[in-house]
Amino acid sequence: MKNLELDLGERSYPILISRELVGNSALWLKYIAGRQVCIVTNETIAPLYLDNFKALLGEKEICEVILPDGEAFKTLATLQQIFDTLLENNHNRGTTLIALGGGVVGDMCGFAAACYQRGVQFIQVPTTLLSMVDSSVGGKTGVNHPLGKNMIGAFHQPNCVLADLSMLETLPDREFSAGMAEVIKYGLICDAPFFKWLEDNIAGLMRRDGGLLEEAVYQSCLNKARVVAEDEREGGRRAILNLGHTFGHAIETAEGYGNWLHGEAVSAGMVLALALSVELGWLDESVLLRGKQLLQMAGLPVAPPENMNVDQFLQLMGRDKKVLDGRLRLVLLKGLGVSVVSSDAPENTIAHVLRVAGVRA
Amino acid sequence: MKNLELDLGERSYPILISRELVGNSALWLKYIAGRQVCIVTNETIAPLYLDNFKALLGEKEICEVILPDGEAFKTLATLQQIFDTLLENNHNRGTTLIALGGGVVGDMCGFAAACYQRGVQFIQVPTTLLSMVDSSVGGKTGVNHPLGKNMIGAFHQPNCVLADLSMLETLPDREFSAGMAEVIKYGLICDAPFFKWLEDNIAGLMRRDGGLLEEAVYQSCLNKARVVAEDEREGGRRAILNLGHTFGHAIETAEGYGNWLHGEAVSAGMVLALALSVELGWLDESVLLRGKQLLQMAGLPVAPPENMNVDQFLQLMGRDKKVLDGRLRLVLLKGLGVSVVSSDAPENTIAHVLRVAGVRA
Structure with a gap:
């Protein structure tokens, strides 16, 4: 307990x-x-x-x-x-x-x-x-x-x-995996030791080992509680919890809610956010690869859906709540466990990252 | 200004x-x-x-x-x-x-x-x-x-x-009168001098004299602001603002929203609350008569609708938000400008007051 x-x-x-x-x-x-x-x-x-x-x-x-x-x-x-x-x-x-x-x-x-x-x-x-x-x-x-x-x-x-x-x-396997997307997120945004612990224990977690699960849920809630306690109504730091979510919401909206599970969309979205961080020169590519691998081992998709195009992505992302006065604010990484909320990514860079990830022009 | x-x-x-x-x-x-x-x-x-x-x-x-x-x-x-x-x-x-x-x-x-x-x-x-x-x-x-x-x-x-x-x-006359119900309410619940000022100036107010209106709106907002500042989320004292409203909501629900204007229902409801206060021995009958007269001069109804019966009243009042664990909490007066929130009125006393006011058994 x-x-x-x-x-x-x-x-x-x-x-x-x-x-x-x-x-x-x-x-x-x-x-x-x-x-x-x-x-x-x-x-x-x-x-x-x-x-x-x-x-x-x-x-x-x-x-x-x-x-x-x-x-x-x-x-x-x-x-x-x-x-x-x-x-x-x-x-x-x-x-x-x-x-x-x-x-x-x-x-x-x-x-x-x-x-x-x-x-x-x-x-x-x-x-x-x-x-x-x-x-x-x-x-x-x-x-x-x-x-x-x-x-x-x-x-x-x-x-x-x-x-x-x-x-x-x-819980069905697919939904268990979807939950793991948010667990892995905490490692990426603010807890590098927890990310490493997840890499070491991913096999046992996917077998739903009781002791490992308790630790994973506890560390996840602890990380979330810390961030929320600092910023209950999302004026600032709480926004880091949305890593991958602006991309992810676009996927969910385009595909129809429920066809892609939230965690699945967030997983593909986090990979895009990491790739964008790499593209901006803020993140070492090794973190992108490790993130992608861990998400895959958790049974999650790491590429966006094939039927979306770049314009559709950008338009749907513009509807997300994380837009203020026309500028797209995204959570990006400056290292494993180091996240920032930034409006610095130009739209054409985002479009480039989407195309590299296989999204149609 | x-x-x-x-x-x-x-x-x-x-x-x-x-x-x-x-x-x-x-x-x-x-x-x-x-x-x-x-x-x-x-x-x-x-x-x-x-x-x-x-x-x-x-x-x-x-x-x-x-x-x-x-x-x-x-x-x-x-x-x-x-x-x-x-x-x-x-x-x-x-x-x-x-x-x-x-x-x-x-x-x-x-x-x-x-x-x-x-x-x-x-x-x-x-x-x-x-x-x-x-x-x-x-x-x-x-x-x-x-x-x-x-x-x-x-x-x-x-x-x-x-x-x-x-x-x-x-503003149509009928709606102006409906607003006066809430103006008069502030006098009744917490501001005896304002009530007397209203009695002295009701004719000019009903002619919508600009200076009198400014004073009436200002004093009303001032009274409301004081009560709300003490109790923003209605844990206690704010409830006095609901004088007549539990009776009034029952009237509005029974008659269909909009057929009786809110202020009209509150007017008839306040008269019932004052009559109940008199019946409980808490209020001098003269205050009931003065309240009734002022409401009438403001062009407001002072009797409940003829097509409701006592059971319907009690049942609809029981649905009001001001009920806690089965006890009907009502705003009652212990004097002009002195209000209390009380669960002391027995249901049969409420029923008696309704019947005396002309509501069918």
């Missing part, structure tokens, strides 16, 4: 990391203040975990929302289902929402909690590696818009995060 | 109150930080003020959203129009939204600003008396749900509020 605290003053909260965590409700029931609880989950997770979870809530007044599974449903329209259920069951401001699922469930449940009666409490119970190490930590919540990912949302911090490693046993 | 500051630490902002205020853009252009501006208004206001307003914005990159007019359109679906426009025009995190309209426009524009890319800046330009003295001040934003009013929203403070009294010249 490993615990850490995300330090955000009066909005601080604990992240509990362990196998068999959810079953031990004595560890977390104290984070539900009121009588009413609404569990938000999806069609895939509900048959696996919902009944067990409800049984652990004792005397609470429980309602549930089972959303369709997938990024394609992360919309305002689906969000309405959560509000409908809360109001039909007369849930008041004292209610606690519980996100039982991956990143999509967490982002939507968190956003519903941010908006329901102008804000109620919620708890994250991530069931995927991706959501354990990334989306459940840091308070970003929201939904997609047809014209862009995560364009509608709020910063809303949970009461606690329960990362139960046992839940990873039911 | 009167100015006051809503003191909320780093979220503090000015409220400017004057005739001919909007036309004098030197006074307020400084509150728009970026290059991009999105004006949110409605079909009624647009023909009156939109072109003039746009002309004042100089070199800004402007887009506009013209919403249908009315509380019936204060929904998530209508909100989507604002997001569509922002994204179609590539507005980024540096954009400023401007709410040019009454309470519905302000609540929706503010909520859109709270959620767009997890929060952008906005300015309130209230065009109705109601929104000048109430909804544009204090940062409450949101939309309605078929099962309850303002059930989905956020606290999001504007950069500034521009209360241009000249805009009240185009």
Whole structure:
């Protein structure tokens, strides 16, 4: 069992990391203040975990929302289902929402909690590696818009995060790999020793060795918690968490959300960001090669999709939130574990890197 | 010209109150930080003020959203129009939204600003008396749900509020009266001298005398600003601003949003709250009679609608946000200008007061 605290003053909260965590409700029931609880989950997770979870809530007044599974449903329209259920069951401001699922469930449940009666409490119970190490930590919540990912949302911090490693046993290989993209990201952007540890242990991690997983999730959350504590609302340093994400969002938008998993798009996007850093003369090519190799060993794509062209990439990247007054701000590396947010890359250099990576002109 | 500051630490902002205020853009252009501006208004206001307003914005990159007019359109679906426009025009995190309209426009524009890319800046330009003295001040934003009013929203403070009294010249009488309900409310809940001033000046106010209006808007905003500064997120004292609102929301829900104006429902609701305070032995009957008389002189209804029954009232009141763990919390008076938030009123006493007021059993 490993615990850490995300330090955000009066909005601080604990992240509990362990196998068999959810079953031990004595560890977390104290984070539900009121009588009413609404569990938000999806069609895939509900048959696996919902009944067990409800049984652990004792005397609470429980309602549930089972959303369709997938990024394609992360919309305002689906969000309405959560509000409908809360109001039909007369849930008041004292209610606690519980996100039982991956990143999509967490982002939507968190956003519903941010908006329901102008804000109620919620708890994250991530069931995927991706959501354990990334989306459940840091308070970003929201939904997609047809014209862009995560364009509608709020910063809303949970009461606690329960990362139960046992839940990873039911995770399909492809989704496990997608989570590894964000794990590897922490090594690249701010933790060279962790990157080396991942290189040494990638085989065991891909076999989902319990002890290695606990360490990888803990180090990832620790890195994320440090960055978020410095910059809760993304005024500055927090942006480094978006390594590969501007390229990645373009891929997700072009391919349709869910066809490329978020982690897969981020993996290909990080390789592009590293290649751009090399092209700018900021990064030794060996880091690009090591990054690419580690991502491949984690079962991830390292090249952009074949059906996109350069103009499409640039246009979709221009829609990303990380644009300020027309200048594309990208996370780039100046060494392994050393990241910067920069508007220095000229558009024609970005286009060149995309073409070299095989994107059509 | 009167100015006051809503003191909320780093979220503090000015409220400017004057005739001919909007036309004098030197006074307020400084509150728009970026290059991009999105004006949110409605079909009624647009023909009156939109072109003039746009002309004042100089070199800004402007887009506009013209919403249908009315509380019936204060929904998530209508909100989507604002997001569509922002994204179609590539507005980024540096954009400023401007709410040019009454309470519905302000609540929706503010909520859109709270959620767009997890929060952008906005300015309130209230065009109705109601929104000048109430909804544009204090940062409450949101939309309605078929099962309850303002059930989905956020606290999001504007950069500034521009209360241009000249805009009240185009306001229909019925809406002017609805605004007076909230003006009178401040006297009742926390400012006995202001209540007496209103009694002395109600005839001139109803003729929309400029000097009297400036004073009434200023005193109302001052009272609201003081209460909000003490309790930004409605943990306690801010709730006194809801005098009559739990009864009022029940009326609005039962009658369909927009058929009874918000201020009209609040007026009838305040009379019920005062009657309940008298029934509990907390308030002298003379205050009830004076309140009723002042509301009537302002052209407002002082009795609940004839087609509601007691059970319907109680059920709809139970859905209001001001319920915590099953107990109905109401704002009641213990004297003119002395309000309390209390769960002490038994349901049968509330039912009795409703019946005495003419509501069917």
